[in-house]
Amino acid sequence: MPTSLLWGLANPTRFMALSARVLPWMAGVSAIVTATGLYLALFSSPTDYQQGETVRIMYIHVPAAWLALALYTIMSASALGTLVWRHPLADVSQKAAAPIGAAFTLLCLVTGSLWGKPMWGTWWVWDARLTSVLVLFLIYLGILALWRAIEEPGQAARAVAILTLVGFVNIPIVKFSVDWWNTLHQPASVIRMDGATIDASMLWPLFMMAIGLTLLALTLHVSGMRSEILARRVRSLTLKAADQSADHRRPLPLGAGSAGAGPA
Amino acid sequence: MMAALRALLVRDLKLAARVGGSGLLGVVFFLMLVTLIPFALGPDLNLLRRIGPAILWIAAVLATLIGLDRLFQGDEEDGSLDLMLMSQVPLELTVVVKGFAHWLTTGFPLALLSPLFGLLLAQEPDAMLSVMATLMVGTPALTFIGGIGAALTATLPRGGLILAVLVLPLMIPTLIFGVSAAQAALGGTVPFLTPFLVLAALSLVAIVTGAVASAAALRGGG
16 A cells, blocks of 8 residues: 555654665665666667767666656655645655756756757757756756745745646646657657667666666655755754743753654 | 625725836836847847847736736735635635736736837737737736746745746746747748637636635745
């Protein structure tokens, strides 16, 4: 039951204990898979008959693009978790995912640009796919800015959740932009109804890189969530301490700050 | 309920018109932008004629931002937002009325006066009319998308800049279809009505999502 698992982790202390045990394994596995994927992509896969060596940029570019969309989708699911189910870790997950998603979106734009210069003869075109990914990056930046602008974490979480859900309209636009507008960017070739159209010798390194980078993103996500929970504990302890030093007669309540997810 | 909403509309329009309000400031800003651009580009009438609709649309997007940061902030500061939150009138409707009042003082006068600005940009009468039609139909989308950002930043001390960062990416589709409809009227492969109807749809969707999202933001932000 995935829902009961989600709610089982709702207690931040339990999440911290479990993630502390799982995290080294995740990091190790993602390092091994990414390293294998990089070896396959950079050394053992063939060069393309048209693109030559530059085809190897694809092995970073395509997984980065997938992860840019996937992390925004995680953020939107977390935003629903914040607004609808009031899950105590949903906003922590949303906050941790935002910079990772922004980084992969930037990586996707930069690698695409590096590939575009030799292949298309230009660093940038105002093509539908490129433009919609740039808008995705701007939305990520807006979300990060709003997180920083509102001081109280709970209030910031609700505001960012609303913005995240409104911005989700861009995700299907990015995904289907190559089908709706026939422009310079090539159409989908891996996830298609009639099967992938790229050769197995390139598909396997691509999948390896996709799995490796996804694991890397998940590792970063979990460790980002851990540091956010710790930061909130520090924040609530600091507030308690400040409160106490302002009023010496009031004793510190037992187990203060152990809840972790900020002041209620 | 209708009486309450009408009273709110009249109040917001009065606030915009009186000292300290931003009524018609958008139009002055619009005029400034339209004046600045030929200085930057050079007074080449053919060039201006070609890019005129795009200039007017960009000016409309920027002018919409005027006063948007005060859309809910003033009410938040003087406490009237709390009264709106507590009243029997659904907050979504209140948001729609406030957005409508903002549009009446920014988007609507811009659209009405756009032929005059089109004159400065060497637009043909046909082009003026089509730009006016697209602005009339498209600026509500800009206002209500902007309203979401205004609601999210209502409690922030200096929300104006972050408001622009939040809502400008979301305004891009409206800008694309507004300009493409205006260009289509000047001739091209697409008939005018196709992008124009998409633009109208964007406005209708923006009013609904803007009302729901802004109301949620105002309830959560308190």
